[in-house]
Amino acid sequence: MRQANVHLDRNFTIGRTDPRLFGAFVEHLGRGVYGGLYEPGHPAADERGFRRDVLDLVKELGPTIIKYPGGNFSHTYNWEDGVGPVEERPKRMSYVWASTEPNTFGTNEFIEWCRLAGVEPMLVVNLATRGPKEAADFVEYCNHPGGTMLSELRKAHGWDKPHGVRFWCLGGEMDGVWQTGGKTADEYGRFAAQAAKIMRWVDDSIELAVSGSSGPYMPSFGSWDETVLQHAFDHVEWISAHTYLNNWRDDTPAFLASADIVDAFIEGVIAVADAAAAKRRSAKRIMLSFNEWNVWYRTQRHNAHHRPPGWPIAPAIFEEVYSVEDALAVGGVLISFANHADRVRSACLAQLVNVIAPITTETGGPAWRQATFYPFAQMSRLARGDVLRTRVDCETYATAYYDWYGAQEVFHPVPHAAYLKLAAVANEGGGLTLFALNRDVEQEMAALVNARGFGRLAVAEATVLTDSDLKAANTKAAPDRVRPTKLSGVAVGSETVRIELPPASWSVIRLTAAS
Ligand code: AHR
Secondary structure, rough: OEEEEEEEEEEEEEEHHHHHHHHHEOOOOOOOOEOOOOOOOOOOOOOEEHHHHHHHHHHHHOEEEEEOOOOHHHHHHHHHOOOOOOOHHOOOOEEHHHHEOOOOOHHHHHHHHHHHOOOOEEEEEEOOOHHHHHHHHHHHHHOOHHHOHHHHHHOOOOOOOOOOOOEEOOOOOOOEEEEOOOOHHHHHHHHHHHHHHHHHOOOOOOEEEOOOOOOOOOOOOOHHHHHHHHHHHHOOOOOEEEEEEEEOOOOHHHHHHHHHHHHHHHHHHHHHHHHHHHOOOOOOOOOOEEEEEOOOOOOOOOOOOOOOOOOOOOOOOOOOOHHHHHHHHHHHHHHHOOOOOOOOEEEEEEEOOOOOOOEEEEEOOEEEEOOOOOHHHHHHHHHHOOOEEEEEEOOOOEEEEEEEEEEEEEEEEEEEEOEEEEEEEEEEEHEEEEEEEOOOOOOOOOEEEEEEEOOOOEEEEEEEOOOOOOOOOOOOOOOOOOOOOOOEEEEEEEEEEEEOOOOOOOEEEEEEOOO
8 A cells, every 4th residue: 555644734825715716617619508508498497498407417516607608619709699689699600610609598698597506707708800899898788887888788688787797808728720810929918908908997897817828738838928918917817727638648647647737837827927027026916717627638639529510500519428537637637726726716617518518418308417527516615715735745656648739749747746646625614625636546545644733633524536447437327327435444633634545536535623
């Protein structure tokens, strides 16, 4: 059995988890909206067409903020197409997804759905094929109380009160060669700064996220962010980051080590943002909005996956079926985010329903939880509080994570991946929750956690997600094949917790102050 020693102290904190760390993403893509959260005529749909079975699962999943309407979709979107009488809304080509967009679900429906789901909306403006004025118009339509053309239009559409949308993204992945209307860093940075300025003139309470580089594998990573911030630093609170992890090589240890690449990615973006601050002698700290992240590879690489013939409405694309090992990788990224809680203050799991999603539906049929549902739901529920600095002493392994950009294959060396990846969160009332990923695919691990300043603890709940078949997944026929089960090997002492973690497992141990 492998051994690990963990040291933490209640007084040594990284930062408080921002509720927005547990966000998700809904794009007009595939069956994310139509046949996903919205399906008029479905037996579980309400009078507005919102699937209540999906809403129930969303509430259980616990996202706090949801990005909408894209993604790549937003770069050809006219927000005006999705408001007003449904029968008058135009059908449009969604170029990037080779689909027909019926526009029967738009911003007002989304806001209404968010209120029902108890989540905050995060809206993305089109800065690729439209400009600052249309972005400011969108803010006016949503947030201005009344007395102007667009705010009165919203009222005429049945929304008397402003939507009060706080979080706005200035496009996304603007450095991608795949982008409809991509820009150079200088072009985009200037454009984003102008858009931000007038959007804030319309509503000075909004928060703005500028688009960072699409990923650490991009040739322009770092320099893109640096140039964009030269233009936009004074106009934004956030910079976005995206990541999609893969297991193309079917190399589970390398796949599970990929969360360490996310750590390095986060630290790289922070360094660039803080260099921009230093150049200005500014105390302002730009926060990271990791507003797209997930495991995504099986349905990603081939054009056929996202260019269905015949311009269908809501084709079934990117419907990744997630396995146990995918859930472990998702857990690893959640640990990376928690351990950077001081700077990663918002993140969106991409996406929410059907499209690379933790929730799957059958159009006209049931909805079920994917394996990745569980680590997210547990983190959203239990990682609320102060994330503690941890020292993890255990053996490491050397590996290389495989990635690709265009036709180019890239290997990212991870020379020191600790077998145990862990986050510790001090909860209200003297509690402590541990999130532990055992990345050793062969050996069990005994982890001894020395928890200074917690006194005697009691185990309130302890679960583990693992399987003798790491490729096991939930399906319509077997929706509960993969789910967390009770973790038995947890023993508490005075300021110590000893945990036995099965090989290749994700464990969550919630401890409360012993009475
Ligand atoms: O989430 C799916 C797509 O991935 C988004 O539209 C885009 O931003 C990213 O490339």
